[in-house]
Amino acid sequence: MSTTAEPTPADAALGVGAWLHGVVREADPATLAGIAGMDGTPVRAVRAAGLVAVVSNAPLTEYGEEPLRRNLEDLAWLERAARSHHAVVDTLSRAGAVVPARLATVHRDDERVARVLVEREAELSAALARLTGREEWGVKGYVVPGATPRTEEPAGGGGAGAAYLRRRRAQLTAREEGQRIAAEASTAVHTALADHAVAARRHAPQDRRLSGAATAMALNGAYLLDRAALDGFSALVGELAERHPELRLELTGPWPPYSFVAEPSTEPAPPEPA
Incomplete structure (x- = not known):
């Protein structure tokens, strides 16, 4: 249109x-x-x-x-x-x-x-x-400064002292490393959520001036869900938040399905509702 x-x-x-x-x-x-x-x-x-x-x-x-x-x-x-x-x-x-x-x-x-x-x-x-019978829901992921991702300690990894050093090193990484960690976490979260949705879209993160958040947005995902699947999807968002403490996840919706209406190829190819 x-x-x-x-x-x-x-x-x-x-x-x-x-x-x-x-x-x-x-x-x-x-x-x-x-x-x-x-x-x-x-x-x-x-x-x-x-x-x-x-x-x-x-x-x-x-x-x-x-x-x-x-x-x-x-x-x-x-x-x-x-x-x-x-x-x-x-x-x-x-x-x-x-x-x-x-x-x-x-x-x-x-x-x-x-x-x-x-x-x-x-x-x-x-x-x-x-x-x-379906609705659009959004999941936004905001970077949590200083948080370290939860990882499994490898066998024979040097014990508690080595584990502490690894955690400490992660806390002191440069800004670029923090961005990499957030990017990897947001991709993992989006992939997991998409597997539980009818369809999924990953929009560009909103600028802080638009989101109003204190930290940067790393994930701005939209997910088309059967109404009956909402409880399970919401529980998954909670599980992923625990699994990825480097991101603060926020579930929003329901929204009209703006993200899942195809545009005609002959016309120019919107913001996820805040």
């Missing part, structure tokens, strides 16, 4: 486009009436090809091609838009499977939205089937 507004004629600048939030199989009109869209009015449904697109009114003075391009460079505007968009998608995801649209997917009108549903019916239906 497009990440910017579709081109519109200059005389349509005062019109209203359609900001796409996501696609579902069905949407209760009463539920939609209680969800505020991008302009503060309730979202609405556009139905075609057995699918439902949930959209907001998007005044083209703000969401048209040129205004949107400028607004996407305004961090305050972008944050407000992202929060509003996510609030709608999150509400839809709690009612059932949803294929979230990327931020700032704006179409000229409802007719164009319906045409997209028809053109992409097979792809969207397959995605909804794959996401039904």
Whole structure:
């Protein structure tokens, strides 16, 4: 789906486009009436090809091609838009499977939205089937300065004195060594979690200014889980935290399945919700 507004004629600048939030199989009109869209009015449904697109009114003075391009460079505007968009998608995801649209997917009108549903019916239906009964969960791993990984002492390894020296050496390693240890631990954690998930994605670690954490993030993983598998997955996160004290693991979610919606190859290829 497009990440910017579709081109519109200059005389349509005062019109209203359609900001796409996501696609579902069905949407209760009463539920939609209680969800505020991008302009503060309730979202609405556009139905075609057995699918439902949930959209907001998007005044083209703000969401048209040129205004949107400028607004996407305004961090305050972008944050407000992202929060509003996510609030709608999150509400839809709690009612059932949803294929979230990327931020700032704006179409000229409802007719164009319906045409997209028809053109992409097979792809969207397959995605909804794959996401039904499943949720996205995140696991973030933050570096614990000074912590040493737990390792098995090799046989004949020199006894307690040698073991102490090895532990002491690990505590005094250079920053590069600490980064290596954290990287290896985060890879091991992600691999173990991915084995217990339907699908997994490893995103780039968030900057501290975005994460708000006191230490660096080494793991920013997303995992698609069957709802029934959550308890076991949560227990595994706890086991891995004990096994890898060099990382502080944080389980977050559930989130709409932003990380597990494939983008069409013909369009430009989002932040895991904080």
